[in-house]
Amino acid sequence: MGKVDLSACPVCSKSDIVDELAFLDDLKCTIKSYQKNTLIIRQGDICDALYVLTLGSVKTEMITENGNILGIEIIKAPRPLAPAFVFSDNNRFPVNVTSLEEVEIMKIPKAEIMRLMMTNQNFMSSFMTHNANRTQFLTNRLQLLSIKTIKGKLAHFLLENSLEEGKPFEINRNQTGLADFFGVARPSLARSLSEMVQEGLIQINKKEYTVLKTKQLRELLV
Amino acid sequence: MGKVDLSACPVCSKSDIVDELAFLDDLKCTIKSYQKNTLIIRQGDICDALYVLTLGSVKTEMITENGNILGIEIIKAPRPLAPAFVFSDNNRFPVNVTSLEEVEIMKIPKAEIMRLMMTNQNFMSSFMTHNANRTQFLTNRLQLLSIKTIKGKLAHFLLENSLEEGKPFEINRNQTGLADFFGVARPSLARSLSEMVQEGLIQINKKEYTVLKTKQLRELLV
DNA sequence: ATAAAAGTGTAACAATTGTTACACTCTCAG
DNA sequence: CTGAGAGTGTAACAATTGTTACACTTTTAT
Numbered sequence: 001m002g003k004v005d006l007s008a009c010p011v012c013s014k015s016d017i018v019d020e021l022a023f024l025d026d027l028k029c030t031i032k033s034y035q036k037n038t039l040i041i042r043q044g045d046i047c048d049a050l051y052v053l054t055l056g057s058v059k060t061e062m063i064t065e066n067g068n069i070l071g072i073e074i075i076k077a078p079r080p081l082a083p084a085f086v087f088s089d090n091n092r093f094p095v096n097v098t099s100l101e102e103v104e105i106m107k108i109p110k111a112e113i114m115r116l117m118m119t120n121q122n123f124m125s126s127f128m129t130h131n132a133n134r135t136q137f138l139t140n141r142l143q144l145l146s147i148k149t150i151k152g153k154l155a156h157f158l159l160e161n162s163l164e165e166g167k168p169f170e171i172n173r174n175q176t177g178l179a180d181f182f183g184v185a186r187p188s189l190a191r192s193l194s195e196m197v198q199e200g201l202i203q204i205n206k207k208e209y210t211v212l213k214t215k216q217l218r219e220l221l222v
Numbered sequence: 223m224g225k226v227d228l229s230a231c232p233v234c235s236k237s238d239i240v241d242e243l244a245f246l247d248d249l250k251c252t253i254k255s256y257q258k259n260t261l262i263i264r265q266g267d268i269c270d271a272l273y274v275l276t277l278g279s280v281k282t283e284m285i286t287e288n289g290n291i292l293g294i295e296i297i298k299a300p301r302p303l304a305p306a307f308v309f310s311d312n313n314r315f316p317v318n319v320t321s322l323e324e325v326e327i328m329k330i331p332k333a334e335i336m337r338l339m340m341t342n343q344n345f346m347s348s349f350m351t352h353n354a355n356r357t358q359f360l361t362n363r364l365q366l367l368s369i370k371t372i373k374g375k376l377a378h379f380l381l382e383n384s385l386e387e388g389k390p391f392e393i394n395r396n397q398t399g400l401a402d403f404f405g406v407a408r409p410s411l412a413r414s415l416s417e418m419v420q421e422g423l424i425q426i427n428k429k430e431y432t433v434l435k436t437k438q439l440r441e442l443l444v
Numbered sequence: 445a446t447a448a449a450a451g452t453g454t455a456a457c458a459a460t461t462g463t464t465a466c467a468c469t470c471t472c473a474g
Numbered sequence: 475c476t477g478a479g480a481g482t483g484t485a486a487c488a489a490t491t492g493t494t495a496c497a498c499t500t501t502t503a504t
Contacts, residue, residue, distance in 0.1 A: 062365060087347075088354035094361040114347070121340055125309075131353060132310030138360045139316040143284060145367045146405050148492090149460075174481065183368050185462050190483060192461095206470095370462090371490075396451065407492050412453060414491095428500095 029108040034099045041081070041097035048091065049107045051081040056103030060095040061180075073137075074100070074172070084131045086110050145183060147221070150192040153182045155220040158202060162211040171207050251330040256321045263303070263319035270313065271329045273303040278325030282317040283402070295359075296322070296394070306353045308332050367405060369443070372414040375404045377442040380424060384433040393429050 031054065034040050041051070043062065057076040075081065085091055087110075117124040147153045157178075161169055171178070175193070179186040196202050201217055203210040211217060253276065256262050263273070265284065279298040297303065307313055309332075339346040369375050379400075383391055393400070397415070401408040418424050423439055425432040433439060 062361075062368065084354045084357040086354070087350040088358050089351060090358065091354075094358065114343075117346060117350075118340075118343055121336075124339060124346075125336070128309040129311060131357070132306040132308070132313075135306040135353070135357055135360065136310050136312065136316065138357065138364065139284075141364055142360065142367065145364065146284065148405070176481065183370070186482090187463080187484080188461050194483070398451065408452090409454080409493080410491050416453070 028112055029106050031104055031106045033102065033104050036099055036101050038099045039096060040099055040103070040105065041093050041095075043093055043096050045093045046091060047082065047085045047088075047093050049109050050083055050086050050113050052106040052108065053077045053079050053081055054104045054106050056099060056101045058097050058099050058103060060097050062095050077103070080130070081105075083127065084134060086113060149220070150182065150184050150188055151196065151220045153184075154189075154192060154196065155217045157182075158209060158211055159214065159217055161209070162214070165211055165214045168203075168205075168208045168210045171209055174207070250334055251328050253326055253328045256325050256327065258321055258323050260321045261318060262321055262325070262327065263315050263317075265315055265318045267315045268313060269304065269307045269310075269315050271331050272305055272308050272335050274328040274330065275299045275301050275303055276326045276328050278321060278323045280319050280321050280325060282319050284317050299325070302352070303327075305349065306356060308335060371442070372404065372406050372410055373418065373442045375406070376411075376414060376418065377439045379404075380431060380433055381436065381439055383431070384436070387433055387436045390425075390427075390430045390432040393431055396429070 040058065053075060055077050057074060058081070059074050060081075081097060082093055082095070085093060113127075117127065144153060144156055147156055161171065163169060173181060175190060176186050179189040182189065193202075193204065197204055199216075201211075201213050203212060262280065275297060277299050279296060280303070281296050282303075303319060304315055304317070307315060335349075339349065366375060366378055369378055383393065385391060395403060397412060398408050401411040404411065415424075415426065419426055421438075423433075423435050425434060
C-alpha cells in the first residue's frame with residue numbers, strides 16, 4: 001500500500017496538514033486492507049477512532065429492528081466514515097459498512113483527532129463542515145422517507161437528480177437498489193415507475209432516466 | 223431578561239467558560255424574546271450564527287414537500303438549536319422552530335464560535351460531542367421512520383420508553399402529536415393503539431402508558 | 445361556570461402498497 | 475458461446491393505512 005493521497009479528502013483538503021511532510025508519519029494510525037464484499041463495520045460496533053476510507057468504495061446500510069435493510073449510501077475514497085460518532089456519548093456505529101471492492105481503511109485514534117483539531121484551525125474547520133454536511137445528508141434522507149407515496153419519493157429523487165427537463169441523467173442504482181433506498185418493495189417501485197412512464201412523465205432506458213414533465217412531477221409532491 | 227445560566231447547557235456544561243466572569247460580556251451576542259406560538263425560524267432560513275435557546279421551550283418540525291408535517295422534537299432551554307448547521311456548506315435551517323411558550327434566544331456569530339473553539343478545548347469537545355449526539359438522534363429518527371407498520375413504530379417507541387414491564391411511564395405527546403411524530407394519520411394511530419390495548423399488549427390511561435407484554439411487543443418488530 | 449377549542453374513539457370505505465409467483469431479459473464468468 | 479445468476483415486468487390478491495365523518499370527552503380561556 002503506497003502513500004495515501006488525502007488532498008481530495010473533505011476533512012483534509014482545505015487543511016495545510018496535507019503539505020506537512022511529517023503528517024502521516026507523525027500520525028499514530030494503522031491501515032488495513034479488506035477484500036471485496038466484506039462486512040467491515042457492524043451496526044453497533046464501538047467507534048473509538050476515526051476511520052478513513054483511503055482506497056476503494058463501500059456501501060453503508062442500516063438494519064432496522066424488523067430485519068429490513070434500509071440502504072443509505074455508497075461512499076468512495078477518500079472520505080471518513082461516520083466521523084461524527086467518534087465524539088458521541090454512545091459512540092457506536094449507526095450502520096453496517098460493506099466493501100464493494102478491495103479497500104483500504106485508515107484508523108486514527110480519537111486522541112490524535114483531538115490533537116489535530118487543537119493545533120490546526122483549518123483541519124478543525126474542515127472537520128466541522130464535513131460533519132455538518134453529513135447531518136444535512138441525514139436530514140435529506142429523513143425528508144425523503146417522510147414522503148409517503150412511492151411516486152412522491154420518485155418525483156423528489158428524480159427532480160433532485162435532473163439538471164434540465166428532457167436531459168437524460170444516470171442513476172447509479174438498479175431498481176432493487178432504488179427500492180432499498182426508498183424503503184419500499186421492489187415490485188411496488190416497478191409498478192410506480194411503469195405508471196409514470198405510461199403517463200409520459202419520465203423516460204427510462206436502463207439506468208438512464210429522463211424527466212419529461214417537470215411540472216406534473218412536482219404535483220406528485222402535493 | 224436576567225443573567226443567563228448556561229451551566230446546564232450541553233455545549234457549555236463541561237466548559238470552564240461558565241466560570242469566566244467575562245464570558246457573556248465579552249461574547250458578541252444578542253438576545254431576543256418571542257411570544258408563545260411564534261414561528262421563530264423557518265425551514266430554509268440562512269443559518270449564519272449559533273442560536274441558543276436560553277429560556278422556555280420550542281418545537282421543531284420538518285415540512286415535507288407534500289406539505290405534511292413531520293414532528294421532530296420538543297426542545298427545552300438551555301440548548302443550542304441546530305448547532306451543526308452553522309458550519310455546513312449549505313447553511314440553512316432544516317426545520318421550522320416554533321415557540322411553545324415565551325422564549326429567549328441568544329444569537330452568537332459564527333466567528334465567535336470559531337474563536338471559542340480554538341481557545342477553549344473543553345468548549346470544543348463539548349460542542350463536538352453535542353453535535354455527534356444530534357447526529358445520533360437523527361439516525362434514530364431514520365430508524366423509526368424505516369419501520370413500516372404503525373404497530374412496529376409503536377412497539378419500538380414504547381419499548382424505548384418503558385423501563386420495566388408493568389411499570390407505567392408518561393409520554394409527553396398527545397395522540398395527534400404522536401401521529402405527527404410517526405408520520406402517520408391520527409385515526410390510523412388510534413386504531414393501532416386500541417387494537418394493542420384489546421390484545422392486552424399495553425395499557426393506556428391518558429398520557430400514561432404501560433407495557434404489559436414485552437415479548438409479544440418485540441415480535442411486532444419482526 | 446360555561447362556551448369554545450382541542451383531543452379522542454370509531455366506523456365505512458377508498459387508496460396505496462406489499463406479497464407471491466412466474467416469465468423474460470441481460471450480464472458475466474468459465 | 476453458453477449457462478447461471480441477477481435484474482426486470484407484470485399480474486392477482488392480501489394487508490395495511492389513509493380519508494372522511496361524526497359523536498363524545500377533556501381542557502382552556504373568559
